[in-house]
Amino acid sequence: MQITTVGIDLAKAVFAVHGVDSRGKAVFRKSLKRTQVLTFFANLAPCLIGMEACGSAHHWARQLTALGHTVKLMAPQFVKPYVRTNKNDAADAEVICEAVSRPSMRFVPVKTPDNQAVLALHRARQGFVKARTAQANQIRGLLSEYGIVLPQGIAHIAGRLPSILEDGENALPMTFRQLLHRLGEHLKMLDRQVTELETDIQAWHRQNAASRRLAEIPGIGPITATALVASVGDATNFANGRQLAAWLGLVPRQHSSGGKPTLLGISKRGDTYLRTLLIHGARSVIRAAEGRENAAPRLKRLLERRHKNIAAVAWANRNARVVWALLAHGREYEADYQAACA
Structure with missing residues (x-):
């Protein structure tokens, strides 16, 4: 029987594995020692493998991809809603197998x-x-x-x-x-x-050429640029700049009901380290722009209507979108790009 999807619950010594066929029927439930994992999947026909993005996940994703399988990583908080019963390794592997097959699931890019x-x-x-x-x-x-x-x-x-x-x-x-x-x-x-x-x-x-391009953006230096390039990887995994900003937790948190939209503070999802670097970089741009006549007009208008803390987060959001545009399209930063378009 053809196995189409496999879920793996990663561990230090014993891995729980759950496999299903094209109809979603369970074909096997196994416990594999660490030394048995590669041998088992080397003898398995290429299939879709799901894992949680936790410790050693990127290592195993690269190893299994080299064997011809399609590996997708998921954030643990997106897998948890599929849990139906008590927690154990076998149940975790089963819900991972189910979650990876959902068309609306969001996946984590595998890092090099x-x-x-x-x-x-x-x-x-x-x-x-x-x-x-x-x-x-x-x-x-x-x-x-x-x-x-x-x-x-x-x-x-x-x-x-x-x-x-x-x-x-x-x-x-x-x-x-x-x-x-x-x-x-x-x-x-x-x-x-x-x-x-x-x-x-x-x-x-x-x-790194991509890192050097990002460092040209005001508010982003070598530390922030290298962290962004290494964390984002392939920027085309995001459909647009707003998705990257949302991945970093720099967009408003929504609590809407009854057709009435309600936007709260930023969601603070994603990597806290990256978000902190971007916001601190935005603060440095605002501090340098205060009292200067030649400051960016967009930043001056933002500071006129919003508090500096809110403006710093808004500028960090703007920088995140610019980062996506540069990485996804391989472009160089142009300070007057918007004015040229106008």
Whole structure:
């Protein structure tokens, strides 16, 4: 009997697999060890395979695609509504098999190893930045217990800490001075790690033509550009720029009923990291445009009728649409493109 669709519940050691035929009738339900997965699907006729977009999903998608199968990844929150009974691995594989066959299902593009590598750099850098901020706040809090208050900003800690340690009149115990020295060295190490990872990201950015094109957009630099290129992948998977903005959670959340449309704040769906980078980039554009006569007319009109926070999100939404246009059509950024069209 011809197997048309297979659902896989990914795991560390034992994978649950559920296969159906063209009529939707279950053909097999299996549990496979990790070492048996590729052998099993190598002996299976090419079919549609569905998986949740979770840990190791992109790796298995590439492996199974190389065997001739069509692999589609789905966000777990889109699969959950198909659950009908108690949760277990076999039931999860069954609902994944059902969800992947729905014509209205939304799928996650499979990332290449190169894209995953640069995203790993971003995640590692993000972790070091959080650890650096936490370490700086700890040093600031410990010093405040002795009546020493530092100005805001990590740079003030690195600049003032040596003089605090050398000051013999601040009555700091020797044990505390040794601790401050240790924490200061740890802060320097974290800052060095962030700088080195940013250097690696810059090197990838210089070698990638799409990333260089995105960096020409005001509010998007090498960090944001590389993260967008690696995360979006093939932009043609989105029908238009609004779909990309919605995927990033930059469009209004809708709660309509009775034919009356009700739009709320942004949905905040998708990748929080990408959305944060785009909004921070928009804030920098707004800050640079304040008080300037030659600022973009569209941005000036936006700031006249909306608060700066709302304008920043709106500008980030606009940048997301521009990103889609550049990636989907392979174009270069033109600052006066709209004026030329007019």
